[in-house]
Amino acid sequence: MSEPPKSYNTSEEIEEVVRKFETYAFDPSEFNHPEHLIVALLYLRDSTEEEALERMRRSLFHFLAHHQVQENVYHETITLFWLKLVRRFLSQTDAARPLIEIANDLIQTHGDSPLIYSYFSKERLDSEAARQRWIEPDLEPLNNALIPQARR
Secondary structure, eight states: OOOOOOOOSSHHHHHHHHHHHHTTOSOGGGOOHHHHHHHHHHHHHTSOHHHHHHHHHHHHHHHHHHTTOOGGGOOHHHHHHHHHHHHHHHHTSOTTSOHHHHHHHHHHHHOOGGGGGGTSOHHHHTSHHHHHSOOOOSSSOGGGOOOOOOOO
């Protein structure tokens, strides 16, 4: 039986995820897929995809360095894939909805990290080229990304 998706009860809890990430308060084992999605959501909420990507890269590298984790765990294609999906999710939801609803819907619809393998073969995603720079999906084009219907 799989574990139910994580959910948040307050906007403060959501903002706390970014604060803990940026101040290295998370142990690396605590900063998992749902937390990555929440950081992406908040980074994208008020900036462009390019600005959010730069902030995410910078924050991830600082987080890794602080926790003495090798930088080679960073993966450009995976990072950009999820930013693109979160951006698309945001474009399809009513921005006037409360942040808590948007965040919980995001986790509900995108909280399954193996979703990436609907777009990329394991071989392509595991390649050094994909780790270093954005590589287009080889199984399903991202522009055809099936984004589950979010509440509007």
